Amino acid sequence: QVQLVESGGGLVQPGGSLRLSCTASGTIFGWNMGWYRQAPGKQRELVASITSRGISNYSDSVKGRFTISRDNAKGTVYLEMNSLNPDDTAVYSCYAAYKDESYRGQGTQVTVSS
16 A cells, blocks of 8 residues: 655645645655645535656646756655645645556645735
8 A cells, every 4th residue: 555645735825835745655666646625515526646757748837937847865745836826725635546546635725814
């Protein structure tokens, strides 16, 4: 079983930036990784994903502002978030998927407010 621990969330002003990290308990080599977010009263949204080969995809709502990356040696996936606005406020959680296995972390809160 893989455990995922997110960090880096917090309170940021509109226009600001944050970098989220997701560290796995084991290797992430060969795993597809990504980030979900869920705001109160809204459906969960897949905002970014990165394949085991490093191919990334983004939702339209974050494209051009967020960047996902991975460091297999450190077992960590990152989400660099720029030009944040109040609509980005949510709990962000990472996932790891390999064949028929998938795991998700507990999440980290991101609040964008002045």
